[in-house]
Amino acid sequence: MNRQGESHASGMTPHSLRNTLQPLQEAKGYYFNRDDSMTMELLEQLLVTKARYGYMACPCRLANGTYEADKDIICPCSYREQDVNEFEACFCGLYVSKEWNERWDQEQQSTPVVPDRRDPGNILL
Amino acid sequence: MAHPVLKLYALSTCIHCRHTKEYLNSHHIPYEFIDVDLQEGEARDRVLAEVKGYNPNMSFPTIVVPDGGSVIIGFQEQKLAKYIP
Numbered sequence: 001m002n003r004q005g006e007s008h009a010s011g012m013t014p015h016s017l018r019n020t021l022q023p024l025q026e027a028k029g030y031y032f033n034r035d036d037s038m039t040m041e042l043l044e045q046l047l048v049t050k051a052r053y054g055y056m057a058c059p060c061r062l063a064n065g066t067y068e069a070d071k072d073i074i075c076p077c078s079y080r081e082q083d084v085n086e087f088e089a090c091f092c093g094l095y096v097s098k099e100w101n102e103r104w105d106q107e108q109q110s111t112p113v114v115p116d117r118r119d120p121g122n123i124l125l
Numbered sequence: 126m127a128h129p130v131l132k133l134y135a136l137s138t139c140i141h142c143r144h145t146k147e148y149l150n151s152h153h154i155p156y157e158f159i160d161v162d163l164q165e166g167e168a169r170d171r172v173l174a175e176v177k178g179y180n181p182n183m184s185f186p187t188i189v190v191p192d193g194g195s196v197i198i199g200f201q202e203q204k205l206a207k208y209i210p
Contacts, residue, residue, distance in 0.1 A: 038140060041140050042140055045138040045140065049138055059136070059138035059140065060136065060138070060139040060141055060185065061184070061185075062161060062173075063162065092139070093141070113199040114199075115184070115198075115199070116182055116184035118182075120177070120182050123183050125170060125173055125174075
């Protein structure tokens with residue numbers, strides 16, 4: 001496990017990952033959580049899962065450990081669109097709606113609790 | 126009256142699990158936890174079967190109140206507040 005913000009084998013840091021992803025994702029209409037304590041921690045943990053599995057598995061879901069079996073939870077996960085549409089946030093809280101961020105600017109609020117849409121059958125026992 | 130020791134099934138990389146641990150620690154709620162993503166082989170299978178028994182979705186955090194108590198899924202402060210000693 002790495003200390004907060006330390007660069008990983010890939011040389012990526014949470015900040016460089018954010019700078020890389022932000023313009024790409026905003027162009028698609030997805031915004032990082034304005035609550036930096038969430039966003040930076042989640043980006044850090046994506047670098048941990050990348051180092052562990054070889055791909056950025058959602059840090060808040062149990063990965064199976066193979067690319068094929070985890071394709072639906074590789075960030076951005078297959079459930080992001082539905083979750084952001086319904087709850088204004090994805091399951092882990094990294095991506096939120098534009099409106100949610102605008103409200104956060106007015107008054108800090110905790111990220112919504114989003115139920116996990118993933119079919120438990122996708123978890124290999 | 127003895128306070129129940131909650132059982133937290135978590136993932137070491139999950140921010141909601143981390144917030145749950147922080148909440149339980151800061152409110153001195155007794156608990157034990159297991160980071161399921163760090164388990165391997167039979168230990169993983171065993172703990173996953175436990176989680177599935179409480180939460181068929183096998184999502185995290187899953188918090189179990191012992192002795193047939195409730196199961197709390199996700200970081201839900203207002204539900205955890207009931208167990209503040």
